[in-house]
Amino acid sequence: xxxxxxxxxQGNEACAEGAIAAGLRFFxxxxxxxxxxxxxxxxxxxxxxxGKFIQMEDEIASMAAVVGASLTGTKAMxxxxxxxxxxxxxxxxxxxxxxxxxVVVNVQRMGPSTGLPTSPAQGDLMQARWGTHGDHPIVVxxxxxxxxxxxxxxxxxxxxxxxxxxxxxLMDEVIGHMREKVVIPDPATLAVVDRVRPxxxxxxxxxxxxxxxxxxxxxxFGSGYRWHVTGLLHGVNGYPIGPGKASEELIxxxxxxxxxxxxxxxxxxxxxxxxxxxxxxxxGSTARSAIYAARQxxxxxxxxxxxxxxxxxxxxxxxxxxxxxxxRAFVVPEMNLGQLALEVERCAHxxxxxxxxxxxxxxxxxxxxxxxxxxxx
Amino acid sequence: xxxxxxxxxxxxxMPTIWCPGxxxxxxxxxxxxxxxxxxxxxxxxxxxxxxxCASRAPGYMDFDTLHTTHGRALAFATGIKLxxxxxxxxVLTGDGDAAAIGGNHLIHAARRNIDITxxxxxxxxxxxxxxxxxxxxxxxxxxxxxxxxxIDRPFDLCELVKAAGATYVARSTAAHPRALTDLVAKAxxxxxxxxxxxxxxxxxxxxxxxxxxxxxxxxNWMKEHSVPARAVEKLTPEQxxxxxxxxxxxxxxxxxxxxxxxxxxxxxxxxxxxxxE
Numbered sequence: 001x002x003x004x005x006x007x008x009x010q011g012n013e014a015c016a017e018g019a020i021a022a023g024l025r026f027f028x029x030x031x032x033x034x035x036x037x038x039x040x041x042x043x044x045x046x047x048x049x050x051g052k053f054i055q056m057e058d059e060i061a062s063m064a065a066v067v068g069a070s071l072t073g074t075k076a077m078x079x080x081x082x083x084x085x086x087x088x089x090x091x092x093x094x095x096x097x098x099x100x101x102x103v104v105v106n107v108q109r110m111g112p113s114t115g116l117p118t119s120p121a122q123g124d125l126m127q128a129r130w131g132t133h134g135d136h137p138i139v140v141x142x143x144x145x146x147x148x149x150x151x152x153x154x155x156x157x158x159x160x161x162x163x164x165x166x167x168x169x170l171m172d173e174v175i176g177h178m179r180e181k182v183v184i185p186d187p188a189t190l191a192v193v194d195r196v197r198p199x200x201x202x203x204x205x206x207x208x209x210x211x212x213x214x215x216x217x218x219x220x221f222g223s224g225y226r227w228h229v230t231g232l233l234h235g236v237n238g239y240p241i242g243p244g245k246a247s248e249e250l251i252x253x254x255x256x257x258x259x260x261x262x263x264x265x266x267x268x269x270x271x272x273x274x275x276x277x278x279x280x281x282x283x284g285s286t287a288r289s290a291i292y293a294a295r296q297x298x299x300x301x302x303x304x305x306x307x308x309x310x311x312x313x314x315x316x317x318x319x320x321x322x323x324x325x326x327x328r329a330f331v332v333p334e335m336n337l338g339q340l341a342l343e344v345e346r347c348a349h350x351x352x353x354x355x356x357x358x359x360x361x362x363x364x365x366x367x368x369x370x371x372x373x374x375x376x377x
Numbered sequence: 378x379x380x381x382x383x384x385x386x387x388x389x390x391m392p393t394i395w396c397p398g399x400x401x402x403x404x405x406x407x408x409x410x411x412x413x414x415x416x417x418x419x420x421x422x423x424x425x426x427x428x429x430c431a432s433r434a435p436g437y438m439d440f441d442t443l444h445t446t447h448g449r450a451l452a453f454a455t456g457i458k459l460x461x462x463x464x465x466x467x468v469l470t471g472d473g474d475a476a477a478i479g480g481n482h483l484i485h486a487a488r489r490n491i492d493i494t495x496x497x498x499x500x501x502x503x504x505x506x507x508x509x510x511x512x513x514x515x516x517x518x519x520x521x522x523x524x525x526x527x528i529d530r531p532f533d534l535c536e537l538v539k540a541a542g543a544t545y546v547a548r549s550t551a552a553h554p555r556a557l558t559d560l561v562a563k564a565x566x567x568x569x570x571x572x573x574x575x576x577x578x579x580x581x582x583x584x585x586x587x588x589x590x591x592x593x594x595x596x597n598w599m600k601e602h603s604v605p606a607r608a609v610e611k612l613t614p615e616q617x618x619x620x621x622x623x624x625x626x627x628x629x630x631x632x633x634x635x636x637x638x639x640x641x642x643x644x645x646x647x648x649x650x651x652x653x654e
Contacts, residue, residue: 026460047646052459052638057485061452064445064482068425068456071443072464076456094446221441221457222464224420228387228436230444239390240436 005184011146011175012037012079014182015105016045018150019077021185022157023192024103025051026076028065030058030084033117034173035107038079059087063104067091070100071229073197073220075157079105082115085124085131092166093132094231099164099208099218099254101195103156106168107176108284110335110362119362120173122284123336128168129313135251137258139163139265140313142170142283146180152310158193159265163257164215170312172335174285174364198225209236213253214260258314266316269308272298276305278374279327279352281320281344283309286333286365293370304374309340317347324351329377333357333365353377385409385419390437395430396504398592400551400577404498405434407554407575408469411561422465425454427479429505431471431498431577448479451486454493462635466492467565472499472513476532480512487541490569491634496561497534497572500579508582519586538572539627545571546627548606551578552599553623560625569633576603576621 009017016038019027027046029039043053052069056062062078069076080088085106095102108124110116124131128140141156143149153169160167198205198217207227210216219225232240233247241247258265272294273279282290287308297304305327307319320343323330329352332341338356345354357373359365386409395401412422422440426432428447435442445453450468458466475483475497486493502520503509510520510527513534517526539546545567549557557575564571578584578595589595606624609617 026456028456044646044649047638047643048650050643054455054459056452056455057481060449061455061482061485064449064452065456065459067445068443068453069460070456071441072457072461074460076460090446091449221423221443222421222461226420226439226441228442228444230436231446232444 007182007184008179009146009150009182010037010179011149011171011177012107013041014146014149015079015153015169015171015176016041018153019103019157020045020049021187021190022154023075023194024077024157025049026066026069026074027051027078028054028056028062028069028076029078030056030062030080032059032081032084034109034176035079035081035105037176038105059084060091063088063091066102067095067100070102071221073223075101075161077103077105079107081107081109082111082124083113085127089132093134093136095166096132096136096138097231097254098229099216101160101164101166103153103160103167103169106170108170108172110360116362118173120285120364121335121360121362122172122286123339123360124170125312125336125339128170135255137165137255138168138313139165139258139311140168140170141267141310142312143175144284144287144308144310146175146178147182149175150182151185154190154192158191161193161195162215163261164195164218165257170284172284197223202226206236207238208234208250210253213256215257262314263318265311265314266318267310268316268319269310270319271306271308273305273307273323275303277303277327278329278331278377279305279307279323280331280333280370280374281307281309281340282333283312283340286335289365289367290333290370293367293374296367296371297374302374315343315347320344320347321349321351324348327352330354331357331370331373331377333370333373335359335365381410381413385412385439386437387439393437394433396581398578398580398595399430400500400579400595401431401434401498403551403554404496404557404575404577405437405469407557408467408496408561409438410558411565414558414562415565417465417565421463422467423457424467424469425450425457426469427474429471429474429503430500431469432474434469448474448477449482450474451479451482451493451495455486455491458491458493459635459638462639465565466494468493468495470495470497472497472501472534473503473511476512476534483538484541487538487543487570487572489634490542490544490631492568492570494561494564494571495573496564497574498577499534499574500577500583502579502583504579504582508586521586534574535572535626542570542631543572543627544569544629544631547572547625548574548576548621548623550576550599550603550623552596553603556623563625567628569631
């Protein structure tokens, strides 16, 4: 029987180690607080497992190198924070359009601009969805603990490989820097997914010719398929095309890969929601304060519950819509001026009012603040 | 169609987007002939580019090809080469792509001495966007964004990459296709970061705007303004004015980046991992 391995880990460390367990073998990055430990740890760990680490000249180059490495069939990741995440957006869009699997970790800090580099924030929620130009598919996952960071980053890689889509791993400074107990899962029990490679002869390979308009198989560079990858809109053979039906089909297909799996991808946790009259909707480190607050509120006789969002995008619409018919109010605490609240409002369809609880001073939202906010609705 | 063209070009991608008289086709021809001369494995050769007229070349070439974002070809190529060192990686880029928006990646790829060959199609202008001045537009020349003449000083790209650490540097022109082919072949054979500046002609935007003339006039201009590198020393400063050296400009042997990673980093990492167990 495998020995139970229990470690005290930092969130960024759990991210790095979980990524290796998921099959990560290439990391390109650039130092930036509060994500730097991920690069430091991987510079030590990746060559130990036969992988490669490179510190690139800038954030843009890191994203580019990750896409290049992934094209050779290697699982690849980069990690950054606010300003770096902004710089990565163009090449992130390239990965989304060309359907190159990759994982981008954003350990959120307070912005905009250089902001408060060492302070937590959750202000990149909308950027994570819409940061690059044009209609593009993306999946965004956000862990709520160090232990979950380890297992969720593995899911991030699996989704990225299976759907040929970039996955944003949206941490925040608190989750990144906090230390907690992690029970390391037995590697034999982990589900690790690899992209589907073509098996047909080269002459028949259509790199973007997906069966049933879904996810096409992807050939590794160097495997003899000799295909063309371009950031221009392209036909099923990968060659550039102009305006028209084929262009529309491409954009619709790459977005549909995610849309048609929205329910399956939607991960969330409901705490004390069975009979809740007020739903606190939150994600990341703020959800920890929310859960603590809900328990305190129960003691005080207020029926509060928490919906903790794990898959931020595609947003778990149904759980909010369902709750909207049962609760008398939503309270949405978040370390920004109300980005998650907008989504909750959209999905509640007017079923219950949505109260924002924002904090943008670079400090955590405390359970007391949430208790007070819930009592006030 | 020659055998080389049939073998290495994607006939179904023709015709090219390049204007009549553009020098880029000659340079792409030199690259495939160099690949043929070396007998590279077509399945293990990757061609990477950025954005611009030159960067459309990989689309016409029958290899694994990657047409990336503006200026970033070398950063993508670095990921490919480091992840799979078995692959021969060639970057085709233009003067705007390599020297302006991609300048940082160019000097850092040179600094690392990573085994990638870069061929810069230098036509002294942004052709794709119809004729704005680039960092390679000579001073005093006109462009759509330099209606009063260009006051920017151009780079000497070969000197730049040499100073940054490139270990093979050469220059040729679209008027010297045979010499260019040989230099590209030598650059690809070189183990380390190699750079070939290939002077191209853009009659449509650079030539017309600056009244240099049509495509043959531009080819003649390249012949008249280039001097073999070994002959430059013999010229007086007056004779040298306005001329550029062509041929092999710099060759040296330095440790190559991926080799260093494989030979230095990985054994040390494995040793540390073994100790920890």
